[in-house]
Amino acid sequence: MNSVQIRAALPGDLPGILQIYNEAVLETTATYDERPQTMEQRALWFAHHQEGHWPVLVAASPGGPVLGWSSLFQFHDRAGYRFTAQNSVYVAARHRGCGLGTRLLGPLVEAARARGLRAILALIDAENAPSIRLHQRLGFEQVGLLRQVGFKFGRWLDVACFERVLPVPAPASPSLASVPATP
């Protein structure tokens, strides 16, 4: 684990990212996708992140396989939501519980701050104790509960809404010119 680094994802990481995601699709309620994604879908996802300069990070040793990944993407495409993003974080099953989730989420929060975002949302299956613990550890707070909005593996599922509010961004960015300095 010592040689594992957190770095920006490259196109060559996509098969590893896809494999980790599809493992969660098939085995868990961490995602409410029910069918594994294809490589084409994942490549499109990556292209959208690159176009919008949204971060995709991976945990990997130099030359080694992807052990986990995290990403940020716009929460909503309506203009007034432009300072809010939603995050994702996935670690390969056999590498969970070793701190990789924590290492993947921390830099994502810093990337959000550097981008001038005001809020990060994490929509977490309410039974997903590791993810809830991980987000709490990184300063996310539960702000709501969506009851019975999911259905997977023959069960209705609740989603816990977690949020991390970031400091008001500095007004240096032209896109923030109209944002008040104090809430």
Ligand SMILES: CC(C)(COP(=O)(O)OP(=O)(O)OC[C@H]1O[C@@H](n2cnc3c(N)ncnc32)[C@H](O)[C@@H]1OP(=O)(O)O)[C@@H](O)C(=O)NCCC(=O)NCCS
């Ligand atoms: C959620 C997930 C990303 C966490 O990654 P991880 O590498 O296992 O997390 P870490 O080892 O960094 O641990 C983070 C915190 O969760 C806690 N945790 C880890 N596994 C846990 C478990 N099974 N039950 C309860 N808490 C757990 C750790 O103790 C740690 O808290 P602490 O620092 O207060 O001790 C990982 O479990 C995962 O990929 N799960 C499947 C996909 C998923 O749920 N993604 C999130 C979708 S919202």
